[in-house]
Amino acid sequence: MKIKPAFTEQIVKKILFISTAFTVLILLFIIFYILKNGLSVIDLEFLLTSPKELGRAGGIFPCIIGTILLPLIAIIIATPLGVGTAIYLTEYKREGRLTRIIRFGTECLAGVPSIIFGLFGFVLFVIYLGFGWSILSGGLTLAFMILPTIIRTSEEAIRAIPYSYREVSLSLGGTKWQTITRVVLPSALPGIVTGVILGIGRSVGETAAVIFTAGSSLRVPASLFDSCRTMAVHFYILAREGISMENAYGTAAILIIAILFINLVSYWLMHRFMAKFS
């Protein structure tokens, strides 16, 4: 018996709809479950006080500070390096064996488990360079971890800019650098921002690499050379040691809300910029 193409079409449409619905449901379920369990413990005190009894009581203030500082350092270091590399590979280096090797390398790095980066950061920053378990060591380690993502997305975004823009800019007597800063980068910005947001998301949620390099001190850090605990690490410790599931969910809820917030703000900033630019 032959199945009619129109019938196949109907079936395929249904299957595709079901897989989409399934994905959305799982996501919604996770968010709902964590918010349901976590929102009840969240109040101003939870946000603004330090933990007591290892986190059984009190708030998560130091962890919020840690969660802001570590990804911030990572982004400040990884963005210029990553975008710079992407510009060099796309605009200054002719496509060849070297660029293919570098691209292959970054892709492999992007797939390396974060705990390996943690070990690397521990050996290099904590021990060899003597930064100790600190915000600096953790931030630098996260920077290396998210670098491949930023390079890859920036490279793709830059490559997608039509050649004609570059051609015109050069034909009007612009230099290569003027062409890049005035035409290429502004047009490629949405793609670059996406990479940076992915990087922030990954570093905010990272645990393994952070425990290895920033430690898990519960004090409010006074300098970049102090150890600190991020929310993700706090959640991990609270849950694994069975200290307080309630506060663990509270931390997780804040983490999810924070990531959502970062995404919204970044997209808003980008749209404002794009509206101004075009």
Add this chain to the structure above:
Amino acid sequence: MASKIELNNLTFYYGNFMALKDVNMNIVGNAITALIGPSGCGKSTLLRTINRTNELIDGTRLEGKVLIDGKDIYDAQIDIIELRKKVGMVFQRPNCFPLSVYDNVAYGPVVHGTKKKAELDKIVEESLIATWLWDDLKDKLKRSALSLSLDYQQRLCIARVLAIGSEIILLDEPCSALDPITTLRIEELLVSLKENYTIVIVTHNMQQAARVSDYSGYMLLGELVEFNQTSKIFTSPKDKRTEDYITGRFG
């Protein structure tokens, strides 16, 4: 009349492919010179040797000389930025930047270091007046250039070239993306501009060459077969190959 651009024994290679064969040509100033011929005959390549945009492609090689105002533009002493300021180019498809009308026109002057707002305003206004855009666009300078119709965009591209103070305008099939009516407007514009500029236009369209140009060159397989006043090329071509092309027996 003195020639503005001189091509002496110009040969050009893409890798091993010889795209131009020993071209000799004297292009007169304040006139429109058209280059016609079938696709792949080397007319765009010829155009690009005049502002050295051909160099942006890998593996190209040039022999012979290109002189502008008597100076060899492939000389090591030549400042390529100054050259490209002097010789502006308009491309096949309107390629405005995704910027406002104002910023498109001001792009050239800005990258060349003009900072004063009043000065930029003046340049933008003059360039838009010269391309007959000012009346329509003077209240829409902040609008995105990409929101304009193709014909306006192409004229904006010409305005962008005028804004850098070019003396020579190279146009590479500037009307191929436009309809016949807007094409006529661009052609009229070019005729009005030749008073102050030297214009070289590559076109696929023989009628266009006949309508706008003072001189025409017919190219075939990298060779400049015939170069003369347009009226002579179209009424009494000397070469059999030119005659075949313009009478439509070939091409």
